[in-house]
Ligand SMILES: Nc1nc2c(ncn2[C@@H]2O[C@H](COP(=O)(O)OP(=O)(O)O)[C@@H](O)[C@H]2O)c(=O)[nH]1
């Protein structure tokens with residue numbers, strides 16, 4: 001962690017990714033106007049990652065940015081105790097304003113760690129659209145085909161996941177995730193890859209990684225330590241750097257902040273585009 005540094009870190013002379021920090025209107029409109037490439041079909045985004053990574057906070061942040069005010073619906077734990085909070089499988093329908101929906105649904109599943117974590121087998125069922133809303137994951141056994149209430153025997157294209165997003169906290173230890181978690185992430189990635197599902201990473205809690213980010217988020221693509229963290233994670237799990245997005249979630253703020261919005265929108269726009277591509281491909285593929 002960078003918390004005990006005395007001097008601020010020197011900045012790269014040029015940011016390695018361009019972000020418009022002042023005008024959030026255009027990216028916001030892009031998201032609000034986005035239509036699914038397949039009529040009547042929503043883009044399903046599955047968030048996964050360790051407990052306390054900021055999955056629920058990320059969904060809340062996105063919804064807050066869209067509504068232009070703080071939003072707290074997805075459950076947020078009060079600390080990082082390591083005990084998973086979100087056990088029930090539930091989709092969160094994103095709203096573009098008070099009265100209308102975006103063609104986007106987020107699923108936020110329980111953590112990946114230890115005996116409490118969700119099973120890779122269950123994640124595979126989720127990717128295939130076989131798990132119905134309301135199912136409570138059991139870390140000891142996967143959802144059985146005999147479970148009439150929650151097992152979807154004949155999922156359609158619109159039940160399937162279109163984009164897989166791994167959410168990881170930037171401030172957790174030098175290697176971000178435990179070895180065990182990394183292995184699980186790799187297993188889940190393999191399952192997604194074999195189904196042609198695009199994969200992204202959202203790196204949260206960047207304000208905790210570098211005090212410089214806390215001071216001014218606009219430094220995020222000029223800090224060497226941030227770039228190193230992202231490169232390291234990219235190498236560890238095999239996700240290219242251009243699919244990794246740092247964000248600071250709304251967690252203690254009470255007012256909206258343009259810089260935080262810019263990063264959230266940058267991640268969201270890429271998630272939507274990748275998910276849309278998969279949605280389109282998937283619908284034209286023979287069954
Ligand atoms: N400082 C900081 N805290 C965050 C950020 N994102 C989430 N948190 C906090 O981290 C904790 C875990 O977040 P949560 O969304 O519940 O994680 P989940 O278990 O993955 O759903 C909560 O206390 C959040 O307030 C962030 O970007 N910065």
Ligand SMILES: [Mg+2]
Nearest residue numbers: 055056075086
């Ligand atoms: Mg959660």
